[in-house]
Amino acid sequence: MTCAACLLFVTVGCTSKAQRAGEEAVQAYFSGDPAKAVQQLKPLAQKTDENFVLNNARLGSAALIQYDLDQAENAFLRAYEVLNSFGVNSGGRSLGAVLVDEKIRVWRGEPFERAMLNFYLGLVYYMRHDYGNARGAFENALFKLRDYADNADRKKDDYSEVESNFALGAIMLGKCWQRLGRDDLARAAFERVTKMRSSLAPLADYDRNQNSNLLLVVDFGYGPKKVTDFDGAISGFAPKPQEEGMIPPPHVTVDGQAVDVAGMNQPPVDLLALAQDKRWQSIDTIRTIKSVIGTGLIYGGAYEGLRHHGDDGTALALIAAGVLLKATSQADVRQWEMLPRTVFLLPLQVPPGRHDVTVDFPNAPGLTQTWRGLDVPPQGEATYYFRMQRWNSGPFDWPPPAVAQLQAQQ
Amino acid sequence: MNADKTEVSLTLNYLRLSAFICGSLLFMVGCTSAVESGHNTALDAVDLQQMTDDMAAKIVADPQVQAAIAKEGRLPVVVQPVENRMVAEVLPRGPAQAFTARVRVLLSKHAPDRFLWVMNRDAFYELRNREVDIDLGPPPERVQPRYALTSIFSSLTKEDPKRRSAYYLCEYQLTDLGSGNLLWTGSYEVKKIAVRQFLD
Numbered sequence: 001m002t003c004a005a006c007l008l009f010v011t012v013g014c015t016s017k018a019q020r021a022g023e024e025a026v027q028a029y030f031s032g033d034p035a036k037a038v039q040q041l042k043p044l045a046q047k048t049d050e051n052f053v054l055n056n057a058r059l060g061s062a063a064l065i066q067y068d069l070d071q072a073e074n075a076f077l078r079a080y081e082v083l084n085s086f087g088v089n090s091g092g093r094s095l096g097a098v099l100v101d102e103k104i105r106v107w108r109g110e111p112f113e114r115a116m117l118n119f120y121l122g123l124v125y126y127m128r129h130d131y132g133n134a135r136g137a138f139e140n141a142l143f144k145l146r147d148y149a150d151n152a153d154r155k156k157d158d159y160s161e162v163e164s165n166f167a168l169g170a171i172m173l174g175k176c177w178q179r180l181g182r183d184d185l186a187r188a189a190f191e192r193v194t195k196m197r198s199s200l201a202p203l204a205d206y207d208r209n210q211n212s213n214l215l216l217v218v219d220f221g222y223g224p225k226k227v228t229d230f231d232g233a234i235s236g237f238a239p240k241p242q243e244e245g246m247i248p249p250p251h252v253t254v255d256g257q258a259v260d261v262a263g264m265n266q267p268p269v270d271l272l273a274l275a276q277d278k279r280w281q282s283i284d285t286i287r288t289i290k291s292v293i294g295t296g297l298i299y300g301g302a303y304e305g306l307r308h309h310g311d312d313g314t315a316l317a318l319i320a321a322g323v324l325l326k327a328t329s330q331a332d333v334r335q336w337e338m339l340p341r342t343v344f345l346l347p348l349q350v351p352p353g354r355h356d357v358t359v360d361f362p363n364a365p366g367l368t369q370t371w372r373g374l375d376v377p378p379q380g381e382a383t384y385y386f387r388m389q390r391w392n393s394g395p396f397d398w399p400p401p402a403v404a405q406l407q408a409q410q
Numbered sequence: 411m412n413a414d415k416t417e418v419s420l421t422l423n424y425l426r427l428s429a430f431i432c433g434s435l436l437f438m439v440g441c442t443s444a445v446e447s448g449h450n451t452a453l454d455a456v457d458l459q460q461m462t463d464d465m466a467a468k469i470v471a472d473p474q475v476q477a478a479i480a481k482e483g484r485l486p487v488v489v490q491p492v493e494n495r496m497v498a499e500v501l502p503r504g505p506a507q508a509f510t511a512r513v514r515v516l517l518s519k520h521a522p523d524r525f526l527w528v529m530n531r532d533a534f535y536e537l538r539n540r541e542v543d544i545d546l547g548p549p550p551e552r553v554q555p556r557y558a559l560t561s562i563f564s565s566l567t568k569e570d571p572k573r574r575s576a577y578y579l580c581e582y583q584l585t586d587l588g589s590g591n592l593l594w595t596g597s598y599e600v601k602k603i604a605v606r607q608f609l610d
């Protein structure tokens with residue numbers, strides 16, 4: 001028992017320094033300093049420990065804000081490879097997660113986090129006009145949501161219901177097919193979106209997307225937070241969408257003129273809603289049973305100690321065993337904190353040239369971001385990423401340092 | 411009585427020692443890398459080697475290619491990266507270049523008198539900028555390629571909550587850039603399945 005306690009202590013001690021560094025990076029990201037976040041996450045993302053995927057996802061998010069697409073691609077790719085693998089936690093990590101501490105296992109996220117990682121990887125490729133790889137990543141994003149399907153849908157091999165909650169991926173898939181010259185598949189993808197969610201019909205309009213030469217990808221709000229019950233054994237996600245209220249529609253101005261985004265300003269995903277569909281895993285059952293037995297042992301020990309002729313040694317042993325079981329039944333609450341609540345896709349058609357673009361949310365005062373001199377091509381589509389944050393309103397000048405450096409090299 | 415106590419004490423010590431050894435082993439095994447244990451359905455280094463070995467051998471042995479060499483001498487060939495048409499699979503720029511570049515390397519080594527390799531313009535300047543220590547051949551502007559070695563990777567990929575499976579068809583083509591005719595085509599097929607495990 002002592003050894004197990006020591007083991008627990010060692011495990012916790014081992015990870016705390018790296019965890020602290022990760023948390024500091026997340027704080028830097030939220031306080032509007034993605035450069036600092038990138039610097040702090042870079043060494044962590046190279047460590048192939050239990051937080052490898054998580055730190056690479058975090059690094060990708062921070063690098064994407066800075067338009068450091070190489071860094072973002074590499075980080076998301078490293079995470080993508082592990083997420084596409086099975087048996088990552090086989091052997092010792094599984095046993096360790098069950099017996100000692102769930103955080104020993106390599107973090108792979110919930111299905112919605114896996115889908116979003118593939119979405120951002122696809123977005124990086126889409127921004128680079130690498131539509132073949134973007135398509136592959138968006139398709140994979142839709143695959144990752146299949147874990148949410150119920151048994152009836154699994155038997156029928158019909159995942160349209162779970163995919164309807166992630167129209168974001170389906171729309172981007174249609175756009176990729178369009179850019180790859182596969183009009184048949186593009187139309188099919190857009191029609192599927194419209195069929196799944198009719199409110200997204202204007203956004204999934206074939207011609208609108210075909211004529212768009214400026215795509216704004218706007219991350220709004222914050223994703224779900226992993227929370228536990230009173231004794232830390234059962235986890236879930238909060239807040240619920242109804243607690244947080246409706247997602248406000250975005251407002252766009254180009255060179256000071258308001259752009260009509262009516263119909264396109266519908267959120268194609270709500271991660272708060274998606275996260276409520278938490279997948280129950282075997283380890284959740286194991287953890288809950290451990291917690292219940294632990295509670296039973298503590299009560300049993302207390303009863304033995306309070307009994308008139310009770311054995312104090314037995315009582316202490318029971319309580320200690322119970323405490324140990326409770327201590328090792330804490331839920332893993334690691335999560336990808338940078339995720340937004342939703343991602344707006346705004347395909348616009350504006351005159352080619354340089355434009356000042358502002359995205360704001362009239363129903364969320366103070367939430368605005370301006371980019372000056374965004375380059376819009378006569379042919380094709382330029383894609384720009386806006387991460388809406390209180391401390392990140394700009395105005396920013398295009399090109400940002402990472403893009404300017406790349407352009408200088410070319 | 412004392413003998414019983416000693417026996418109990420010994421048993422307890424054994425138990426503690428076993429728990430410590432098991433715990434230590436568990437901890438050591440538990441700390442293995444996040445990229446060591448997993449397996450997936452992606453094309454890997456073994457496929458790269460088998461596929462490119464096979465393609466290089468088939469190109470050289472092809473009667474039409476041999477006839478073209480006999481007629482024209484060394485064939486000036488430009489190499490393009492793989493075009494990704496795989497379902498739900500990403501093929502980054504590096505591997506996309508490696509799958510055709512290795513064919514070029516093999517043929518440069520084993521049939522240097524039959525092909526004159528012209529690097530793809532982007533790849534050439536990228537490698538030159540990186541100052542890698544390999545023979546890049548002549549700059550793309552100096553030699554006008556007559557043939558292109560291209561490759562298209564397609565797949566049928568399925569994923570459900572229990573497994574992921576992918577059937578790959580990797581096609582290689584040597585195309586006459588002037589006429590657009592296919593001089594040679596070859597393919598490599600492989601099927602891969604990865605089954606979900608506990609905690610996946």
